[in-house]
Amino acid sequence: MLIIIWSLLGVAHAQxxxxRFITLSYHDVSDDAALSGASSIMFIxxxxxxxxxxxxxEQGYQPVSMEQIIAARNGGTPLPDRAILLSFDDGYRSVYTRVFPLLKLFNYPAVIALVGKWMDVPAGEMVAYGxxxxxxxxxxxxxxxNEMVSSGLVEVA
Incomplete structure (x- = not known):
């Protein structure tokens, strides 16, 4: 475990x-584990x-978009100190119902990672999740x- 941490620190300091930025990755947001589509360790x-x-x-972290990260990597505007990327994986509906209102409230950008084949499953059917x-x-x-992307706060990976 320690080797992995040191390796990650080395990668971070290589930039x-x-x-430099940190990524926080989330999945589902639910107030009831029984209603979450994710396992109990995969939701908040x-x-x-x-x-x-x-x-x-409060700690001075500054959420950034993928667009800002790519621009900085290509010689554009540098990332701010304490840059952080907020990522929401798997395309849970809670990203729209619970996270999106918070992104607007805090004016935080985020990236969502969708699973395309799940998006194409018709309503009323089941999705194979693991x-x-x-x-x-x-x-x-x-x-x-589309609504979240149109807001300018959400990008799709």
């Missing part, structure tokens, strides 16, 4: 300071996410993705 409660967003702000079958309704709809 010039103007290109809404209040915990609010607390984390507030803590990031070894489990979960209802398609646990995941985003294209109109929700």
């Amino acid at each position: 010039p300071p103007s290109q 409660k809404s209040a915990e996410l609010v607390s984390q967003f507030a803590w990031l702000r 070894d489990e079958q979960v209802p398609r309704e646990y995941f985003l709809e294209w109109h929700e993705v």
